[in-house]
Amino acid sequence: MRIGVYPGTFDPVTLGHLDIIRRGAKLVDRLVIGVSTNPSKSPMFTLDERLAQVRAETAGIANGTIAVVAFNSLLMDFAESQGAAIIVRGLRAVADFEYEFQMAGMNQQLNNRVETVFLMADAALQPIASRLVKEIAMFGGDISKFVTPAVAMAVRAKVEAR
DSSP: OOEEEEEEOOTTOOHHHHHHHHHHHTTSSEEEEEEEOOTTOOOSSOHHHHHHHHHHHHTTGGGGOEEEEEEOSOHHHHHHHHTOSEEEEEEOSHHHHHHHHHHHHHHHHHOTTSEEEEEEOOGGGTTOOHHHHHHHHHTTOOOTTTSOHHHHHHHHHHHHHO
16 A cells, blocks of 8 residues: 655645645555644644644545644654655745755655655645735635635634634
């Protein structure tokens, strides 16, 4: 069984993330979505909220071949613990490529048994970034083109609670 890992903070999960998840799931028998507790970021949503969001938004994709798991470790250690052969990463722009290229190289040094596979984001979804979705929402902008209705409602509730 070929297992892949798609890691991220998913704060919040966007239509761009969901596109990569749908397409990445076609490449493997099982796709593990690793929801990270990245210490360099200050998430809007708690880890449990992000896990629930990703689970809800991916329910029914690829006939149950998707698992959503929290992790707080090196990505390559997490991938190994899941039995993954590949890491799936989405690319939106040249800046993403530079960062991802460096990360893939470092990850290869840590564990050369796991390959990184890059998927280009759908052209219509390339500008979407979780950081920008949150910023737009904080200024009262419409985020409905970037996230699902349920996620938009959750983001608005967080913004209003601040």
